[in-house]
Amino acid sequence: MKKILVIHGPNLQLLGKRDPAVYGKGTLADINRGLAAEAKRLRMELDLLQSNHEGEIVEAIGKARGRYAGILINPAAYTHTSVAIRDALEAAGVPAVEVHLSNIYAREPFRHSSLMAPVVAGQITGFGAASYGLGLQALAGLTARPSKR
Numbered sequence: 001m002k003k004i005l006v007i008h009g010p011n012l013q014l015l016g017k018r019d020p021a022v023y024g025k026g027t028l029a030d031i032n033r034g035l036a037a038e039a040k041r042l043r044m045e046l047d048l049l050q051s052n053h054e055g056e057i058v059e060a061i062g063k064a065r066g067r068y069a070g071i072l073i074n075p076a077a078y079t080h081t082s083v084a085i086r087d088a089l090e091a092a093g094v095p096a097v098e099v100h101l102s103n104i105y106a107r108e109p110f111r112h113s114s115l116m117a118p119v120v121a122g123q124i125t126g127f128g129a130a131s132y133g134l135g136l137q138a139l140a141g142l143t144a145r146p147s148k149r
């Protein structure tokens with residue numbers, strides 16, 4: 001089964017309590033449950049990491065090669081600041097999809113730029129918790145083996 005590394009960046013452990021008008025009332029556990037259901041449907045296996053620490057995220061991405069078929073990441077605030085996570089994704093050797101709950105382009109100007117966007121396969125932003133399932137579907141397509149026909 002294809003293994004996918006799911007990374008939830010800083011402050012996402014607060015979902016449900018944090019700014020529900022922007023991020024919704026669902027918790028991170030709700031998101032992970034939704035992801036688990038989608039992964040089962042897509043015949044994928046997930047390893048989940050939530051971290052508030054840039055270095056921990058960099059290390060997890062650095063160990064992904066050979067272990068995971070792809071990475072699903074919401075880098076949260078690090079999206080806009082972290083050259084280290086950007087470089088780790090560029091060097092990862094496996095495809096990554098960037099997801100956001102909110103539409104980062106419809107928010108404050110400092111959220112309009114993603115350092116990750118040029119080094120990921122693509123970005124899904126603004127669909128709430130559904131962004132994660134859509135991201136997993138994108139990874140399923142990206143990591144599909146070509147058929148033998």
Ligand code: DQA
Pocket residue numbers: 010011012074075076077078079099100101102103104111
């Ligand atoms: C976020 C958007 C970021 O700008 C913000 O810092 C977050 C969450 C989102 O999922 O909408 O923490 O990545």
